[in-house]
Every structure is written in structure tokens, then in C-alpha cells.
Amino acid sequence: MDVLSLQTATDGAPITAVAGTFALFALFLSLTAHIAARNVLGDVEVKKAFAVGPVPAAIAVVFTTFQLNSFLALALAIGFDFGLVKFLYGQSNRLSAYVVFIHFVVSVILGVVLFGLAVILSTAPV
Template sequence: MLLQTVTPVSVLGTTVLLALFLSVTAHVAARNVLGTVDPRRALYIGPLPAVISVAGNALDAPGGLIVLAALLVDGTMFWWSYGQPRRAVAAMTLIHAVVTTLLGMVLFFVSILLASMPG
């Protein structure tokens, strides 16, 4: 078992990278539902769910509670950022969750493949 030290820099770096990842996938979701949108609006969506995820895991909160809180904040941020009706916000939030999960899985499995490369 490898013991790793958690530093404030590592927590901040993880939060910032997760926020950027969530912002990119939020933009993909918004484009899917609304068509052409300003990519800067998606930058408002990623940070709060990222903070909830990192803080929830640091506090050892139940995973279902973290996901539920992140999804609620995600939907609220879509509504605030894009000003759309509930149905469009729900569609964007659902698509955002699906795209984030799928892209996260692809990146995770690619990292496993790269780590297990011979030589």
C-alpha cells in the first residue's frame, strides 16, 4: 500500500482540475440542448460541484449524498447561467451527468492502459 500525503496544493489542484473538467462537460451539455452557446457561461457551472465533491470526500460523507448535492447545485448553476426553463435545465443537467460519467470513465481506463504499458 502506497501512503500519500495530502497537501493544500494537491487539494487545490484536484479541485481546479475537476472544475475545469466539469465546465468543459457542462459546455458540451449546454450545446447539446441549446445549440450555439457562449463557452464562458459553462465556467460558472464547474466550480461549485467540484468543491462539493472534494469537500464531501474529505469529510467522508456518503457518496449518494455527495452526488445528490452536486446534481442539485449543478442544475441550479445551469438555471442561473443560462436562464432557461426547468425542462431545459433538467435536460442539460442529465446530459451533463452522462457526458461527465462517460468521459471520466474513458479517461480513467486510458490512464490504466498507459500505466500498464510495458517498458
């Protein structure tokens, strides 16, 4: 099974695929937000990361669904990420920006690794 068939294989309505994509992406971004906050701030509550993750995921899904400018989506997602980190963790602008930068880096690195793993596994003989 190749990556394309994984993306187009839906048994239900398209809304189910969009909702599933949003839920998985929000969970992924929550995990990476917690990793970033924990590495920068030390011991932090996991529930705060679950408030951070869904917002950039929602922005990504909406902008992708309506084929809007991806650079604007990225800027908006990082801006909201910064606002949520600053509000939820109560840190200075500089420390909040550092958490958001680490969140971005961890998300990119983990995303590339997981996607690469998915591609490698999809090419494995059956």
C-alpha cells in the same frame, strides 16, 4: 508507475494536492457542462460553463475530504448544477433538467474513458 502512486505522489503539502485535484476536476466539469449545454441549447458562451463546473467539483472535494456520504454529495452537486444551469442559461425547468442530465451522462462517459486510458497507459512497459 501505477494509479496508486499517481494519487499519492505529491512534492508539496497535502493542500497542494487537494487544490490541484479541485482545479482539474472543476476544469473537467466545466468542459463537460459546455459540451452538454452546446448539444442541448445550441451555440452558448463558454464562460457560463466555467461558472457551472467549480461548484460540483467543490462539493465533491469537500465531501471526499471529510469522508461524508457520497450519495448526499451527488444529490447536492446535481441540485446546484440544476440551479446554476437554470440561472445562467435562463431556460425552463424541463430544459435545465435535460441539460443537467446530459452533463451527468457526458461526465460519466468521458470520465470512464479517461480513467480507462490512464489505467491502460500505467500498465504499459517502460
